[in-house]
Structures are given as C-alpha cells and as structure tokens.
Amino acid sequence: MYRYDDIDQTLIGERVDEFRDQTRRFLAGFLSEDEFRPLRLRNGLYIQRHAPMLRIAIPYGLLSSVQLRKLGDIAHRYDRDYGHFTTRQNLQLNWPTLQSVPDILAELASVQMHAMQTSGNCVRNVTADHLAGVAPEELDDPRPYCEIIRQWATLHPEFTYLPRKFKIAVTGSPADRAASEVHDIGLHMRRDAADNIGFEVLVGGGLGRAPAIGQVIRDFLPLKDLLSYLEAILRVYNRYGRRDNIHKARIKVLVKSLGAAQFRDEVEAEWQAARADAPQLAPAEVDLMRAFFKPPPYERLTDMDATADREPEFRAWYRYNTRPHRVPGYRALVVSLKAHGRPPGDMTSEQMATLATIAEKVSFGLVRVAHDQNLLLADVRQQDLYATWLELRRQDLATANIGMLTDMIACPGLDFCSLANAGTISVARDIQKRFDDLDYLYDLGEIEIKMSGCMNACGHHHVGHIGILGVEKHGEEWYQITLGGSVNGFTALGEVIGPAVHQHAVPATIERIVEVYRERRDEGERLIDTYRRIGMAPFKERLYASRAAAA
Numbered sequence: 042m043y044r045y046d047d048i049d050q051t052l053i054g055e056r057v058d059e060f061r062d063q064t065r066r067f068l069a070g071f072l073s074e075d076e077f078r079p080l081r082l083r084n085g086l087y088i089q090r091h092a093p094m095l096r097i098a099i100p101y102g103l104l105s106s107v108q109l110r111k112l113g114d115i116a117h118r119y120d121r122d123y124g125h126f127t128t129r130q131n132l133q134l135n136w137p138t139l140q141s142v143p144d145i146l147a148e149l150a151s152v153q154m155h156a157m158q159t160s161g162n163c164v165r166n167v168t169a170d171h172l173a174g175v176a177p178e179e180l181d182d183p184r185p186y187c188e189i190i191r192q193w194a195t196l197h198p199e200f201t202y203l204p205r206k207f208k209i210a211v212t213g214s215p216a217d218r219a220a221s222e223v224h225d226i227g228l229h230m231r232r233d234a235a236d237n238i239g240f241e242v243l244v245g246g247g248l249g250r251a252p253a254i255g256q257v258i259r260d261f262l263p264l265k266d267l268l269s270y271l272e273a274i275l276r277v278y279n280r281y282g283r284r285d286n287i288h289k290a291r292i293k294v295l296v297k298s299l300g301a302a303q304f305r306d307e308v309e310a311e312w313q314a315a316r317a318d319a320p321q322l323a324p325a326e327v328d329l330m331r332a333f334f335k336p337p338p339y340e341r342l343t344d345m346d347a348t349a350d351r352e353p354e355f356r357a358w359y360r361y362n363t364r365p366h367r368v369p370g371y372r373a374l375v376v377s378l379k380a381h382g383r384p385p386g387d388m389t390s391e392q393m394a395t396l397a398t399i400a401e402k403v404s405f406g407l408v409r410v411a412h413d414q415n416l417l418l419a420d421v422r423q424q425d426l427y428a429t430w431l432e433l434r435r436q437d438l439a440t441a442n443i444g445m446l447t448d449m450i451a452c453p454g455l456d457f458c459s460l461a462n463a464g465t466i467s468v469a470r471d472i473q474k475r476f477d478d479l480d481y482l483y484d485l486g487e488i489e490i491k492m493s494g495c496m497n498a499c500g501h502h503h504v505g506h507i508g509i510l511g512v513e514k515h516g517e518e519w520y521q522i523t524l525g526g527s528v529n530g531f532t533a534l535g536e537v538i539g540p541a542v543h544q545h546a547v548p549a550t551i552e553r554i555v556e557v558y559r560e561r562r563d564e565g566e567r568l569i570d571t572y573r574r575i576g577m578a579p580f581k582e583r584l585y586a587s588r589a590a591a592a
Contacts, residue, residue: 061143085156102130113393164194204282205290245296248498256301269319273312342370386414454494461494463511
C-alpha cells in the first residue's frame with residue numbers, strides 16, 4: 042500500500058495544527074458558526090443530531106492492520122467503542138466531542154491517515170473495487186491510479202470550492218464492484234489495440250434527489266492523459282455548474298441540461314486548449330506508484346478443498362463469504378459486518394483490534410473496506426481458512442450471508458443524521474428478525490436490499506434489487522419501496538412500486554415481494570432476473586391486494 046513520504050507527513054501534520062487552532066478560536070468565540078462550518082467540513086467534521094460526526098478517509102478502501110487497530114483504539118477512547126463503515130469506503134465516528142477532534146486527527150496522522158476532503162464541495166475519497174489486485178478477471182490493478190488521483194485532488198487549489206461534492210470511482214474488472222456508473226466520474230480500465238492501458242470515461246452519474254447513470258464521454262483515454270482530462274472535466278463543471286440551488290448543483294444536472302454530447306464537446310475543447318501545457322503522467326511516475334501495490338510474497342501453493350470433512354456451517358461460510366483469487370492456493374474472504382441484530386456496517390473497537398491481529402497472521406497485515414459495508418481479507422491461504430473462520434466467528438464477524446437478503450446496505454438514518462427523515466437501523470433489525478433462517482436465505486439466493494433514511498441516498502437505495510427510502514409523513518416514519526435497481530455490470534435505477542408503507546409494515550412488504558419471486562422464478566434466477574422477465578405488475582398486485590384485504 043502507499044506509504045507517506047516526508048512531504049506527505051509534513052502536510053498532514055500542518056493541517057492538524059491548523060485545524061486545532063481553528064477549533065480553539067471557534068470554542069473561544071472568535072469564529073462564528075458560519076465561519077467555522079467550511080473549516081470543519083474540509084476536515085470531515087459534521088454536526089449531527091446528537092453529537093459531531095467525524096468521517097475518516099480510507100483511500101480506495103485499503104487499511105493496514107496498524108491503521109485498523111488505531112481506528113479501534115480511537116473509537117474506544119474518544120467515541121462509544123464502535124465505528125461505522127460507509128458505502129464510500131470511509132469510517133464514521135458518531136459520538137466524538139468537538140474538543141477532542143484535533144487530538145483524533147493527530148492520532149490519525151501518526152498512522153498516515155486523515156479526514157481531509159471527506160466532506161465539503163471538493164473531490165471526495167476516491168473509491169475502487171475491493172477485490173483490486175486479486176480478482177482473476179481483472180484487467181489491471183486500479184489502486185495505483187486511484188492513488189495518483191488522490192494525490193492530485195488533495196488540496197487542489199482550483200477544485201477546493203466546487204459547485205457541489207464530487208466523487209470518482211475506478212474499476213479494473215468487467216464486474217463493476219465499485220458502482221462507478223453512479224459516480225460523478227467513473228473510470229473503467231481498458232486496453233487499446235496495442236495493449237496499452239487507458240480508461241473509458243463516464244460522467245454525470247449519481248443518486249440523491251435526481252438519480253442518474255453516468256454517460257460515456259470518451260471510449261478510450263490514454264493513461265498519460267488521465268490527470269489533464271480530469272482537470273478539463275472539473276473546469277467545465279466549475280465554470281457551468283449551478284451554485285444558486287444546492288439541489289441542482291451536481292454535475293449530473295449539468296450533463297443532463299447540456300446533453301452528454303455537448304458536455305463532451307465542452308470537455309474536449311477545454312482539454313485541447315490546455316493539454317499542450319498540461320503535464321502528462323510519465324511512465325516512471327506510474328511505475329513508482331505501481332511499486333507500492335506490487336503483489337505480496339505469495340507462497341507457491343496449489344488449490345485444495347478447504348471444506349473437506351468440515352462442518353456444514355463452515356462450508357456455507359466458504360461458499361458465500363469467500364471469493365476466488367488469481368493466485369493458486371489463496372482465497373479472498375469477506376468479513377461480514379451484517380450479523381443479525383447489529384446495525385449494518387458497524388464494528389466494535391474489540392472487533393477492529395481482533396481483525397487487525399488476524400490480518401497480520403493470515404493476510405499480510407492488510408484489510409479492505411468494501412463498497413457494500415463489509416470488510417475483506419484479500420490474501421488468505423486456503424489452508425488457513427478454517428482457523429480464520431473460527432476466530433472470526435468468536436467475534437461475530439462470520440455470518441454466512443454475503444449476497445443474501447440480510448447483507449443489506451443502510452445509512453445511519455434518523456438515529457444519527459440531521460438530514461434523515463426516517464430511521465434505518467430499527468428497520469434493518471426488523472428485516473433481520475423476519476428473515477433470520479439462513480437456509481431460507483440460501484434458497485432465495487442473491488437479493489440486494491439497500492436502504493436510505495432520506496433522499497440523499499447514502500444507502501444507495503436507487504440501485505438495490507429492493508430499495509427502501511425513508512420518508513416523513515405527518516410526524517411518522519414511512520418507507521417508499523423500489524424494485525429493479527442494480528449495479529455491478531448492469532446498472533439500472535429502481536422503479537417505485539407504489540405508495541409508501543408504514544415503518545412496521547416494511548418486513549411484511551419485503552416478504553410479499555419475496556413470495557412473488559419464489560412463485561414465479563425460473564430455475565437459477567435471482568430476484569432481479571425474475572423482475573426483469575415478468576415486470577412490476579405481479580409484485581404490485583400482490584402487495585396492494587394484501588394491503589386492501591388487510592384494510
């Protein structure tokens with residue numbers, strides 16, 4: 042993984058000192074709330090319903106065991122013994138005091154971490170496929186290019202005050218596990234006829250109030266032109282993006298208003314005008330960055346049957362929670378943060394410390410954060426899987442439900458977020474209770490539930506096979522249900538099934554949707570496949586006929 046040099050470390054240290062002074066002046070009354078707000082946002086600090094929330098950057102989801110252990114220690118000493126992993130591969134602390142935040146940032150800096158640009162109208166954390174570097178079908182490892190983009194975007198003076206927040210995702214596999222098509226910029230790695238690496242460039246994706254799928258504006262961008270082309274996109278956005286209406290300020294609105302063709306023409310014109318003076322990515326610079334992500338010292342092994350003579354519980358975990366690896370004798374294993382009864386994405390300090398130790402023993406001391414709020418040990422020898430499973434199980438980190446209905450994504454919702462209209466944690470718990478039989482979940486197969494507590498869509502409900510959006514009606518919590526959303530190779534936005542349902546009716550509503558799927562599915566079909574084949578009508582009829590009968 043990338044290691045800071047002296048310049049990096051000095052920059053982060055100076056940033057901590059700067060924010061410590063800003064916080065001191067605010068608490069002493071020398072800065073108003075309006076003056077302090079942009080300063081704290083640039084350092085990942087929000088003021089939520091009950092306490093400040095600090096969002097910590099985990100670039101492209103990669104953590105060392107030292108960093109994970111430090112996060113657990115910080116959560117124990119400065120928070121309430123847990124943290125929340127997000128869909129942007131970050132970690133959020135929900136209960137720090139404002140006075141303690143500079144100390145937290147100093148501790149993060151001691152392990153080469155920070156919270157810069159995790160909020161505010163700037164380029165946010167660059168995300169990537171959590172299987173980067175180990176997926177058998179991968180074209181190339183996207184992480185070196187993510188790091189190049191991260192360094193370019195950090196404190197970039199021209200793009201510090203964009204019209205709105207800006208998100209970039211990079212993927213090197215045909216399977217788009219980074220959900221890049223619903224980002225402001227999605228970069229898909231490609232090779233040209235001469236086998237040179239480059240990128241297909243998509244712009245204008247995003248969720249929230251006006252969900253949109255990114256549009257291709259360049260089929261192939263040579264690697265050497267990566268940063269100059271990104272600059273051209275951001276300059277066009279900075280020039281024409283709306284600043285008078287926060288709900289119309291994202292680049293997706295600009296792309297829609299201009300049309301993808303005209304937006305592309307604007308970018309190409311800007312790029313051509315500036316590229317003669319723009320620095321190109323030199324091969325030596327790229328090679329230097331790639332060296333930070335070279336493969337670890339794998340052993341020469343052969344594949345084995347790790348499940349032979351093992352109990353059914355382990356075999357189920359192996360089937361659902363491990364993934365193929367490009368190196369024989371290894372598997373990538375998913376650490377489930379979706380144990381039934383626990384908020385999706387939450388992890389205790391003890392669990393973080395334990396997983397850090399496990400990673401040091403079996404996965405070269407590295408842990409990854411997945412877009413779907415789980416963690417990953419990417420390089421585990423197949424012969425070590427059983428012992429690792431036993432250790433994870435003792436920490437309630439081995440629920441064999443990855444890809445199943447209870448492996449749901451959920452934002453923190455009304456329990457924490459000042460923007461939320463409805464809760465998510467209690468609804469997630471109710472769904473887990475209703476679908477607590479793992480054998481039943483295995484029969485249902487892959488079902489993605491994604492839930493957000495408001496239209497900002499931090500839970501990505503628009504692209505869930507089943508999407509759940511919390512809305513407020515007359516002081517009560519109601520939930521709008523969508524069907525048919527997806528990412529990962531075929532991106533589609535879900536369709537609203539009908540009027541919202543009350544909070545207490547959500548689990549029963551999900552159950553009726555599942556009933557239709559079980560009755561109408563063909564052999565081997567997932568719920569999303571059945572929906573695409575038979576359409577919305579059968580689901581809608583069952584749901585609202587049941588509601589009418591109940592009335």
